[in-house]
Amino acid sequence: MRTVWEILLMIILGICLKTIGAMKPAPYSSYSDLTHCYCLSWRLGVESNNVRAWRTVPTQCLRYVQYYMLGGQYESDLDLIMEQIYSYIDDIVLTNTNTTDTQAWILDVDDTCISNLLYYTGKRFGCDPYDPMGFKTWAIRGECPAIPAVLRLFRKLLQSGFKVFLLTGRDEETLGQPTIRNLHNQGFVGYERLILRTRDYKGQTAVSFKSAMRKQLVEQGYTIWGSVGDQWSDLVGDCLGERTFKLPNPMYFVP
């Protein structure tokens, strides 16, 4: 015969197991849950540079990317990255006694300083294939809005005494003037130099072009403290500086 204590123990154990069971999240039950789960994994793979050389957003992730970009998560992710950058900037300013005017930061342009989200809205948030002529027509209009979090960062860098270089793979010949005008209209005023792709670098990957440009800056005596971009091709290669910061972009991939 079981003692009262044994029975009591079994009752308590039963209650505990039931409570633990209730704490478990419900399993994915619907197609939309599974799609959301897949698209979140896909985006994580893209942002961590595990998924590379992709040409379009998977069709089943159209709604997911749309919601990510427009539903507040994109801005929230940007804000968190900016907090990290600000904290890093404050550390540099506090500990760096070198006050020469060769302390530099590098910012990418497209979907770093200024946004192409409006354009990509018409391209099903990246589910449609890259359209070079369509993008050129859009860029020539010079109407990309600033990304507010990055504009604030840009101003903070200038106030902290850094020289800010804007480095873009945009073609100098065809997009130089519209890009200068666009940046100016959106408040990007006071940068040290806007570096665009010249004829000599046509056909090169973004990694080799941007590496060569950063190398030139280092050879000119600049210390690069940070590189900020929405593409991994902004953040790998030579002369990246002390730290790199990847901004989110689940809409397209630049090799």
Ligand SMILES: [Mg+2]
């Ligand atoms: Mg970019």
